[in-house]
Amino acid sequence: MSIFSWRFEAPDGSTVVPSGAPTTPFPSQADAETWIGETWRTLVEEGVEQVSLLRDGDAVYGPMSLRPSE
Numbered sequence: 001m002s003i004f005s006w007r008f009e010a011p012d013g014s015t016v017v018p019s020g021a022p023t024t025p026f027p028s029q030a031d032a033e034t035w036i037g038e039t040w041r042t043l044v045e046e047g048v049e050q051v052s053l054l055r056d057g058d059a060v061y062g063p064m065s066l067r068p069s070e
Contacts, residue, residue: 002055004032009063011049018046029053029060040066 003025010016020042026032032053036043043051044066052062 001027003027004029004060005054006032006036007052007054007062008043008048009050009052010047016046016048018043018048020046029055 005025008016008018020039036051048066050063050065053060
C-alpha cells in the first residue's frame with residue numbers, strides 16, 4: 001500500500017514546513033489532492049511557493065506553483 005505526502009518549498013526552493021502541514025501521510029493520491037485544494041491559500045500565506053506530491057517518497061509530480069495563474 002502506497003502513502004502520499006507533500007513536499008513544501010519556499011520561493012528560493014528550500015524545503016519549508018508550514019504550521020498546517022499534515023502530520024500523517026495520506027492513504028491515496030485523491031486524498032492528498034483534495035487536501036491541497038482546500039488549503040493552498042493558507043499555505044501561500046505561510047510562505048509556501050510550490051509543492052510536490054510524493055508517493056512513498058518519490059515524486060509523482062511537481063514542483064507545482066501554488067500561485068494562481070494570471
